[in-house]
Amino acid sequence: MKTSLSWLREFVELPAEITASELDTALTNLGMEVEGIVDQAGTILGDLVVGRVLTIEELTGFKKPIRFTTVDVGRDAPQEIVCGARNFAEGDLVVVILPGGELPGGFKIGARKTYGRNSHGMICSAAELGLSGDHSGIIVLPAGTAAPGVDARPVVGLDDVLIEVEITPDRGYEMSVRGIARELATYFGVPFTDPASRSVAGATAEVPWPVTVEDTVGCDRFAARVVRGIDPAAQSPEWMQRRLIAAGIRAISLPVDITNYLMLEFGQPMHVFDLQRLRGGLTVRRARAGEKLTTLDGVVRVLDAEDMVICDETGPISLAAVMGGETSEWQEGTVDVLLEAAHWDSVMVGRTARRHKLFSEAAKRWERGVDPSLPLAALQKAVDILVEHAGGVVDEHVLDIDHVVAPVALTLPADAPARLIGLPYSSSDVASLLRKVGCEVTGDQVLSVVPPTWRPDLVAPIDLVEEVARLGGYNEIPSVLPPAGSSNGLTPAQKRRRSVGRSLAENGYVEVLSYPFVSPGTADALGLPPADPRRSAVRLTNPLSEEEPLLRTTLLGPLLGILKRNLGRGRRDVALFEAGTVFLPHLTSTAPPELGVDRRPDNAEWSAANAIVPEQPWHLAVVLTGDIEPAGWWGPGRAATWADAIEAARVTLSAAGVPDGLVTVRAAEHAPWHPGRCAEILVDGTVVGHAGELHPAVLAAFELPKRTSAAEIDLDALPDAPVVDAPKISTFPPALIDVALVLDRTVPAAEVQAALAEGAGALLESVALFDVYESEQVGEGKRSLAYKLTFRAPDRTLTSEETIAARDAAVAVTASRFGAVLRGA
Template identity: 55%
Template sequence: MRVPLSWLRDYVDLPAGVTARDLAARLIAVGLEVETVDELGADVTGPLVVGEVLEIEELTGFKKPIRYCRVDVGGANGSGEPQNIVCGARNFAAGDRVVVALPGAELPGGFAISARTTYGKVSEGMICSAAELGVSDDHSGIIVLPKGAAEPGADAFEVLGLRDDVLDIAVTPDRGYALSMRGVAREAAVVYGVAFRDPAESTEAPRSGGEGYPATVADPAICSRYVLRGVTGFDAQTPSPLWMQRRLQMVGVRSISLAVDITNYVMMELGQPLHAWDRARLRGPIEVRRAEQGERLETLDHVVRELDPDDILITDESGPINIAGVMGGLDTEISETSSEIVIEAAHFAATHIARTSRRHQLSSESSRRFERGIDSEVQLAAATRAVALLAELGGATVEPGVTHVDLSEPREPITIPADHASRIAGVDYPAGTAAHRLRQVGCGVEEAEQGAVLRVVPPSWRPDLTDPNDLAEEVIRYEGYENIPSIPPRAPAGRGLTPGQRLRRAVGRALAGAGFVEVLNYPFTGERDFDALQLESGDDRRLALRLANPINDDEPLLRTTLLPGLLKALVRNVGRGFGDVALFETGLVYRPGPDAPATAPMLGVDRGPTAEELASVEAAIPEQPRRIAAVLAGAREPAGWWGQGRPAIWADAIEAAREVGRAAGVDLVVRADRHAPWHPGRCAALYAVGTQGADGEMLVGHAGELHPRVIKAYGLPERTVAMEVELDRVEAARAKVIAPEVSTYPVATRDVALIVDESVPSGEVEAALRSGAGELLESVGLFDVYTGEQVGADRKSLAYSLRFRASDRTLTAEEATAARDAAVAAAAERTGAALRG
């Protein structure tokens, strides 16, 4: 909502010296979002005056008509002599008053005015159009002022209202009253403690002389109040006065015609949308009702629209003539010959208007106000104000009859403790503060129980005030949010992060330290992702929850794996020139069981749920394990002056999973596996050691290189690798953390090279070495893998470095050698390994 300061002052006497920025700061403090303060006319400088055209000489011999004018500008030019000005406009005559920019003036866009020779004549200034001054978009001709508007030589800035400050307010859905000059003026009056002149109350009440145009309302649920007023003898050719055009232009509304401009002007003034019909085009009584299936209407934008039974319609005997609160029909619109006009003002149901506006993709100034909630009692005043302006400016005669269908019900009082706002804000407001502030809002307040209880009836223009907390907010915002002390809560001793939270932070820090970047993706997916991941038809990951109202029709399901979001994020990064990418994400996946209901039950709110209803809700909630996943592409180690780099391979994905395990204090065992979406020959299953399951292990995830078909489906770089681990299972596998003992004695290192079949995993050999080496083994690491003629076909050599240390003594060479031999013997027994000579 754009609010010109000059228009606002018509309804509230702001203190002297208050600027638009001062007012903006005060309004922001009470909850209105003032985004900008525009200084209109600041780009127009220099002498801009009223002139009277004395003579016009028509110049010939040019491609377009040119006129040479003598214009009286009074004493504004310093000499009192008429100015000679060349002008191409045709919409004025001798004797008209116009706006003249004298030499030295500057118009919007940096257009400087000076005396210059053009079309063979010296032009001593410029006769201005509304577009050239930034007053409106009208390029059809120059501004012709009304007779007697001002004397020649008068300052045109004041005559045109050219300079003004305009507040641009972003009105939130709960403050629909601020979509009017009336609403913002009421706020300004309260924050400055000055009187407010309600434009709705200043309108003279109609003197009924019989019924107006016949109308009925089929259902009070869709329209609680309906008003019609009419005029006759209206001159549709009368232009809108310049002051009205200027005010509409400042609030962002285009001037169209006098009748339409008046309805828009009253809407901006009072917040009540109006509609004007050509009475000659109406056919019989008007009815407000819901649309019927199959009805159609051609609206003012020349689009034939299929109507929905949820739409509210205005109809006559010919059928629909308006989509109520959104847009009028083409057949009954005001034309240049309309002389009899019917003005409509109504209070339509906000939810219906909001749904209709979205359904038909028609967002108008009218629908914006209806869907936020308008004053339910201003309709008669708005219609009366509109017909009065039609009479004053368009020469019409107001019909005495009034149609006023009132199906509204009085608002019930809200009972609140007088200190409710104090308890909500944590501030001891003085006694009587709540009652005083609520009366400033416009509420009717009745004090009971010696002022301890308030019975509050919210005003008709505040439909958002429905419960005690709404009323408390009104008191608090007027008392000042800035006066609420900031007291940080104190955490009770002994409470901090849960073990799960500490684990997630530790895992995130570990992967970030390893060079990964965390991302957050939407938890939505689609069947296309399941196909791209090469999941078979019976795969459990294809069983997903479907959203009732998805954001994207291509992703209507809740994810069952983190990989689709990560792969799409990787593709976006690669597409923007980042070829070396390492990403990870921690989040929930949603795994409904095969017996889960197709839809979640919708429980009523009129009572508490029964045990059976709670059980049905629980049954519809899917299992939601927390997982962590990572993807890598490009160079894992970049090349540079230090040497050649290294691309990311399947082992890096496994190492990322091991980083997760190390951060959690859990050892992960790696075994070859076949599991989509990984390459069947480069896929590893990850097991947590020492937990439930076969051989005391539990499957926690997979890692490796993605299948080539998956890479092609997503457009990934070649050899992209990934891992996904179920973090909840890793947490369940954690043992009690014991601080490691640090030995001060030296380490003894022994290297062994073992020859095994090529099919034997190195992890099994390492596990055998650990079990055989005993308590003296501190660590074991694989440092070389060799295949070739020296070890034989289908064989490989694995070289390990074993570190031995005792906590209470220095190991002898014999002890270290014996431990190494025991480790080799265990590897030979379990994996068939032979010591390489």
């Protein structure tokens, strides 16, 4: 919100010598974020003075008319200035910036030779001074305004202070001069004059134009006035243009400028219709799905059934509360106008603006809340200004369709602010502070508070407590830490998530966070079968993006999108992980009961409502591509494979406290993984996840490199970590034996390792696969798996006979189970 100090002073008696710092402090303490306070006098550097044109010489021979002038600027000698404007004559008073000065935008003024003459300074237009967009000529001051040489800043209105503040979403009333002035009056304890407190004409039996409101929820008030026979060439007064430009709004035409001006001053957005372009009476209704409207920005918009529109006999002519339509806008030559001021539902406007990505100044105010008592006052002032500057005849009839519901009284215990804020507010203090913002307060120990119409944000007792804290002074609230209650520390699930994340980070993975929203095409991109339950996703009623309306059922869709983005930024070797919830809907759930707000739901209603809430297990997923070990002078490096994804799953389970003996890895087929390079991860016989290389079709859909691998684990499916006993360390030396087994290549290495451990017995300390070999020497369809076996006894040094016997027992189990043969035997 941008405004000026002089505009505010019209309605609030601020201290005469208020400084920018004091104003900044006041606005900040009132809850506004001050973006800037600029003294306009400082935007133009150097001497800006009033001058009197003494002589004018017309220069010829140039492509455009040029004048050589002498100007009295209050110095010893007249100033010679070359000027291209022609809207002034000898004897006129003008505004001159002298050499050494600087105009807004960094345009420096000096003495130079141009068009064959010396020019010392410049005669200024309103546009060059930043006062308006008028480039048609220079500023000509009325006779007798000031003597030559006098500082021109106060003469042309450059002695003002511009203020820009950021308004929080709950305080729409502050998006107006009226609202900010009222707040400053409260802060400084000075009188406030409400610009909306004026004598207005009420609704008449006959209306100036027929209007029907079909939806009184979306539009609970619609008022209109008609003015006929205005001067279509009438210009907006200079003071209005200056204030609009200071607020960042371009001056367009007098009727449109008036509506914009009153939107800034009152906070009441308005619209002006060309009566000559309307076809029949107006109807205010919800749009019909599929209807189209071309808005003032030239865009054809397909309307939604929730949108509100204003229609005539031809159909929609305005997207209500957001933007008007091309077919009814004011145009040059318009002489009969209908001025509209209404009150619209804030929720409807907010959704419409987001749906059409059309955040107009009007829509910003409507979705924050506008005072419903303003329409007639705004219309009256609009009519007065229009007639004063453009003539015309005001229709004596007034339209006012009013269905506004009066504010509801809120009940507030008088001691609530003291208890919640921590300051000793008495009952009278609370009542006094609330009355300052316009509330009607009655009662003593229990206060009955009726919020004013301009405060739609005061809807609950806690909002009143916040107002007491704000008006009482945030700086007065002591900084006291809340008492720390007893706690059992982190839950097992929290400890597991932190341990898993830390372990993966230590293994070279980078954690990322993605939105849990996916597009309907994600399931197809992941290659999920038609009957896969992960295809059934929860659809959001009001998604952030219409392109991603579903909640994810797997982490891999968004995670692969992040991987693609990193690859697109030039990263080649990427290893990412994410931990988060997935959303698995209850497909057999029925619709929940409709719950009111007048009471708490009973147990049956609560259970029925929760029955549709999807399951939200916590998953962890990793994706990796490129080199897992970097190449360099030390060697060629190593590319990431499906085995690294499986190892990431093992790291996850280990960090979660799952004992190795409970973990099983075996071949499986599960989308989106490659059928021949996919493993399912089991814990104590239960499948908790999958890992391996992604299917080539999935990689093509996401435009990812070949051999990209991934894993996804259901962390909530893991058992709680058991209590770990301290390991018993043997002081006796280990016995190390390697075995190489030849067997069918289809036999999983993990199952062979488990068989070796089973056969070796209690003396086996560890077993690890260290080599996989395939060749013609091994045999067609065969491969060699080499394992390191470590044997150790806790109470003695093992003999070679004991070690060999244990090894032979281990090999015997693999031979009987898989037909394994010792290589070289």
